[in-house]
Amino acid sequence: MWRTIFNLILVLLLGACVAFVAAPWFAFRALxxxxxxxxVQGLAELVDYDAVRGTLKGQLGPTPNATTAPAPTIWTDPLGAMKRALEPLTPPPPAVERYVSVQGLHDLTRGYEPGKGPPEPPAPQGLGDQALTLVQEPWPSLRYWGPNRSRFVVRGPDQPARETVFTFQRRGWFxxxxxxxxLPTEAKAQP
Structure with a gap:
C-alpha cells in the first residue's frame, strides 16, 4: 500500500518537473x-506588450545619439522632471505596431517579416493529416533555457540564416x- 502511494507521488512529481521544463515551449506554441x-485575448495573456514594444523600438528606431542629455531626474532638475512627466506620452512608431499586431506576430512566429508571409494553408481534416502537418511544420529551436528565462529561434523558411529570437520570461510557476x-540583422552586401 505505501509503496503504491510512494510511486504515485513520484510519478506526480516527475510529471510536474516535466511540465515546468516544457512550459516555455507550450507558451511559444500557444503564441x-x-x-x-x-x-487577441489569448495574446494579451502571453505577451508583455510594453516590454516587447520597448525592445522593438530600440531595434527599429533611430539609434540614440551619444550627445543626447539624460532625462532630468527629480534630484538633479525637479522642474524639468515635472515638465517631462506632464508631457503627453508619445506613441510608439508605426513600424513597431506592425510587428506586435496579430498578423505581425503570426508572420514572425513562422519566420517571415510582418506582412510578407504566405497565407496559412487550410486546416487538415483527418487525424493522420493533422499529425503529418505537425511533423512537417517548422519547429523553433531552443537557444537558451533557464528557470526564469528561455529563448527560441525561428529561422526563415526561405533564408535559414535569417533568425528571429523570441525571449520568454517566467511570471508564475507555469x-x-x-x-x-x-529581429534578424540583415546581412549587408559586401563590395
Whole structure:
C-alpha cells in the first residue's frame, strides 16, 4: 500500500518537473496558435506588450545619439522632471505596431517579416493529416533555457540564416510571457 502511494507521488512529481521544463515551449506554441487564429485575448495573456514594444523600438528606431542629455531626474532638475512627466506620452512608431499586431506576430512566429508571409494553408481534416502537418511544420529551436528565462529561434523558411529570437520570461510557476523579440540583422552586401 505505501509503496503504491510512494510511486504515485513520484510519478506526480516527475510529471510536474516535466511540465515546468516544457512550459516555455507550450507558451511559444500557444503564441503561434493565438496569432494564427486572431485570438487577441489569448495574446494579451502571453505577451508583455510594453516590454516587447520597448525592445522593438530600440531595434527599429533611430539609434540614440551619444550627445543626447539624460532625462532630468527629480534630484538633479525637479522642474524639468515635472515638465517631462506632464508631457503627453508619445506613441510608439508605426513600424513597431506592425510587428506586435496579430498578423505581425503570426508572420514572425513562422519566420517571415510582418506582412510578407504566405497565407496559412487550410486546416487538415483527418487525424493522420493533422499529425503529418505537425511533423512537417517548422519547429523553433531552443537557444537558451533557464528557470526564469528561455529563448527560441525561428529561422526563415526561405533564408535559414535569417533568425528571429523570441525571449520568454517566467511570471508564475507555469506562466511564461513574451518579453522580447530580437529581429534578424540583415546581412549587408559586401563590395
Amino acid at each position: 503561434k496558435a493565438n496569432a494564427r487564429d486572431g485570438d 506562466e511564461w510571457k513574451l518579453v522580447q523579440i530580437r
